[in-house]
Each structure stands twice: as structure tokens, then as C-alpha cells.
Amino acid sequence: QVQLVESGGGLAQPGGSLRLSCTASGFTFSNFSNYGMSWVRQVPGKGLEWVSAIHRNGRDTYYGDSVKGRFTISRDNAKNTVYLQMNNLKPEDAAVYYCAKPRQEFVVVTSPQRWQYDAWGQGTQVILSS
Numbered sequence: 001q002v003q004l005v006e007s008g009g010g011l012a013q014p015g016g017s018l019r020l021s022c023t024a025s026g027f028t029f030s031n032f033s034n035y036g037m038s039w040v041r042q043v044p045g046k047g048l049e050w051v052s053a054i055h056r057n058g059r060d061t062y063y064g065d066s067v068k069g070r071f072t073i074s075r076d077n078a079k080n081t082v083y084l085q086m087n088n089l090k091p092e093d094a095a096v097y098y099c100a101k102p103r104q105e106f107v108v109v110t111s112p113q114r115w116q117y118d119a120w121g122q123g124t125q126v127i128l129s130s
Contacts, residue, residue, distance in 0.1 A: 002026045002119040004099050009124030012089050020084040022099030022121055033077040036108035038117070039084050041095035041126075048112035051097070052084060055108050062110050066092070089128055096123040 008020040020039070024032050038053040052073040053062045061073050072085040082099055101119040102109045109116045 002101055004101060004119050004121035006097065006099055006121040006124040009097060009126045011127045011129060013130055014089060014091055014128055016089050017085070017087045018089065018126060020086065020097055020099075020124055020126075022082045022084075024080045024082075024101065024119075027080075030105055031077075032080040034105040035101055036106075037075060037082040038100045038102070038109050039073065039082075039097060040100050040112050040117075041093075041097045042123075043095045048114070049095070050110060050112040053108050053110050054082060056106065060108070062108060086126070089126075091128045094126055094128040096125050098123045 002024060003026045004022055004024050006022045012018050033056055036053055036055050039051040040048050041051050042048050051064050051067055052071055054073045054075050058075050070088045075082040099121045100117040102116055103118045
């Protein structure tokens with residue numbers, strides 16, 4: 001069973017930066033490099049918001065409108081890790097951030113719908129405070 005472990009959240013000031021990491025393990029019949037990976041966030045009491053996704057090739061990237069131009073997703077397939085560099089943070093970026101693995105190989109999911117993913121990390125919290 002695939003496990004995802006996020007890290008890198010914490011307290012940041014508006015205009016500041018944070019870098020999130022998500023490391024995957026437990027692939028038995030497939031490889032991390034076969035999957036596009038996504039970041040999804042959730043504000044307590046609100047629904048999931050899809051943030052960003054990256055193709056398995058590491059070159060094709062996708063962003064939600066609210067983070068476009070400020071966040072950068074990347075991956076290192078040799079380390080089974082996907083990153084989210086968050087710059088120019090805004091108060092509305094405060095949330096719990098999850099990385100998520102799609103059910104299917106060779107696809108990129110740009111949706112927050114839970115059924116499209118079969119593995120989620122435990123989440124890492126991003127707090128904005130001046």
C-alpha cells in the first residue's frame with residue numbers, strides 16, 4: 001500500500017515562502033514515476049481545493065488559478081518525492097496541504113474529488129501570520 005508523507009509546513013508571513021515535500025513509499029507493482037501527483041489543500045470547515053499537479057515526466061505542470069505564478073510544483077523521481085514551492089504567500093493560502101496519488105497510472109488529475117485518488121498524505125499545515 002502506497003504511503004505519502006508530507007513535510008515542510010509551518011508558520012510564514014504574508015509575502016513569505018515555504019517549501020512542502022511529499023515522499024512516497026510502498027509501491028509494489030508499479031513505480032512512483034508512473035504517476036502524476038497532485039497537491040490539494042483544505043481550510044478547516046471548507047471543501048478540498050485542488051492546488052497543483054505534475055505529470056510523471058516532471059516537465060508538464062498544472063496550477064489552480066489562485067496559486068498560478070506564485071507556486072511551483074516539481075518532482076524527483078529518484079527520491080520518490082514531489083515538492084511544492086510556495087512564494088508570495090497570502091493569508092488565503094493558510095490551509096492543510098495534502099499530496100495525493102491518482103488511482104490510475106499515466107494520468108494527471110486536476111480535481112479535488114477524493115474518488116480520483118487512492119492515497120493521501122497526513123497533511124501538513126500552513127499558517128500565515130504577520
